[in-house]
Amino acid sequence: MKIKKGDTVVVTQGDDASKAPRHVTQVLDGGKKVVIQGVNQVYKHVRKGHPKSPAGGRLLLEMPIPSSRVMYHCNSCSQATRLGYRYTGDGTKERYCKKCSASCGTVSPSRESYSSK
Ligand SMILES: [Zn+2]
Structure with a gap:
């Protein structure tokens, strides 16, 4: 969910x-x-x-x-939609709107933020 x-x-x-x-x-x-x-x-x-x-x-x-x-x-296209998960270039996992593919917030941070610890 x-x-x-x-x-x-x-x-x-x-x-x-x-x-x-x-x-x-x-x-x-x-x-x-x-x-x-x-x-x-x-x-x-x-x-x-x-x-x-x-x-x-x-x-x-x-x-x-x-x-x-x-x-x-979705706040960017103002429609009821389904969400997907995807990774951006730096390894950040985020949710996105399947209708307008706008980002709906980060799920986990980028790879760099793990390795720098
Ligand atoms: Zn949308």
């Missing part, structure tokens, strides 16, 4: 499916599940004394959804 915390994604299936890009706030289960801002929200009723709600009442929480229901949203 190539989705990381902080990525922008589009939810493609389920009740929260929409074309609006949203932010991933958490990646769980080794990438099998993701928590996305404003998606799959539930009210959890809590008693008095809960750390997030000392007075008790309802907490609005976001629950994880399977990561198969989301697609990466």
